Amino acid sequence: MQNPDEDTQWNDALRRHNIIPQKEKEKEFTEDDIVNLLEQTVESIQKGKGLAELTLDELNDKEDDIDEDDERIFEEYRRQRLAELKAAQANARFGDVVEISKADYVTQVNNAGEGIWVVLHVYKDGIPICKLINNYLTNLARNFPQTKFLKSVSSVCIPNYPDKNLPTIFVYFEGDLKKQWIGPFSFGGMNLKQDELEWMLAQTGAIQSDIEKPEKPEIEDVMTSAIRQSRIDNKDSDDDE
Numbered sequence: 001m002q003n004p005d006e007d008t009q010w011n012d013a014l015r016r017h018n019i020i021p022q023k024e025k026e027k028e029f030t031e032d033d034i035v036n037l038l039e040q041t042v043e044s045i046q047k048g049k050g051l052a053e054l055t056l057d058e059l060n061d062k063e064d065d066i067d068e069d070d071e072r073i074f075e076e077y078r079r080q081r082l083a084e085l086k087a088a089q090a091n092a093r094f095g096d097v098v099e100i101s102k103a104d105y106v107t108q109v110n111n112a113g114e115g116i117w118v119v120l121h122v123y124k125d126g127i128p129i130c131k132l133i134n135n136y137l138t139n140l141a142r143n144f145p146q147t148k149f150l151k152s153v154s155s156v157c158i159p160n161y162p163d164k165n166l167p168t169i170f171v172y173f174e175g176d177l178k179k180q181w182i183g184p185f186s187f188g189g190m191n192l193k194q195d196e197l198e199w200m201l202a203q204t205g206a207i208q209s210d211i212e213k214p215e216k217p218e219i220e221d222v223m224t225s226a227i228r229q230s231r232i233d234n235k236d237s238d239d240d241e
Contacts (some may be wrong), residue, residue, distance in 0.1 A: 095145035097121075097137050100152050102159075108150055110175045117206040121151040122158060122168040129184050129192070130167045136194045144207040171204045179204040 100108050100120075112118050121137055123130035134151060141149040154161040154168075161168075164183060171179040181187060181200070188196070195214050202209040 093145065094148050095142055097134070097141050097149040097151050100150050101156050102152075105152075105157065108148070109170075109172055112148055112172065112175060114174060116148055116174065117146075118148045118150060118170075118172040119201060119206055120170045120172070121149075122154050122161065122166065122170070123151060124154050124163060124166050127163070127166055129187065129190055132190065132192065133167050133169070133187070133197065136192075136197050139194060140198060140201070140207065144209070147207050171201070171206050173205065178206075 098108070109118050109120060119137070121130075121133060123134060125131075137149050137151065141147070154163075154166055167181075167184065167187065169181045170177060184190075193214060195211060198207070198209055199211050199213055201207050202211060
């Protein structure tokens with residue numbers, strides 16, 4: 001027996017003569033329908049836990065609780081949720097600071113991939129500010145897992161790299177150098193705070209942070225102050241004479 005739901009010329013002719021029932025049109029759901037379903041689900045099913053917070057396994061378990069009329073809406077939402085989870089998983093691909101050698105440089109930095117920001121810290125053990133920045137970067141790597149954070153000992157990464165240039169941070173995007181900070185004074189020395197380093201990286205685009213620029217007390221240049229004081233002392237000496 002021919003399936004009356006099939007789209008054939010024979011069935012179309014039978015429907016025109018009311019011999020078989022008209023094929024039911026698929027209902028087009030609006031955004032309001034989806035919103036209403038989500039509200040009902042939150043109230044009647046989850047009792048305090050939002051649908052958006054469910055895992056895929058939990059969504060599958062709750063599918064039996066959905067009315068038949070709302071099944072298509074629920075399935076559409078489940079597909080959207082799956083896409084969101086996959087996107088989040090793809091973005092959160094890093095999350096820690098990886099130690100690299102010179103041999104890893106091309107693979108990890110130059111060929112990092114499309115849309116990938118790389119923050120590379122060139123450091124040396126025994127230098128306090130290098131240790132400080134490594135601690136900060138460990139925290140930032142966890143907070144911004146979309147960004148690749150790397151570190152490398154200067155003698156391993158760049159042979160004969162002078163210690164006066166440490167610490168050094170290079171920022172790359174898709175293999176191109178976008179920003180660099182070289183030497184302790186570019187970071188403000190040991191007075192550097194984590195939120196200051198976060199702000200610096202955010203300004204380059206390496207991390208997506210809405211942190212505001214931290215306020216720092218103005219520190220007068222020591223050499224300028226010494227020269228100014230020397231001139232005052234010399235002037236007073238001339239006046240005494």
